[in-house]
Amino acid sequence: MEAIVENTKGLGLLVNLNWDRILYLATICVALGAGAFIGSL
Secondary structure: OHHHHHHHHHHHHHHHHOHHHHHHHHHHHHHHHHHHHHHOO
């Protein structure tokens, strides 16, 4: 159980350090999805 808690803390730290990169990738995915949707109309 302690290993799971430690891994969760590590993942939280990783997200806190790289939240801007995650947001950047999410924005690109949303833009590509919107472009594909508009292109299929």
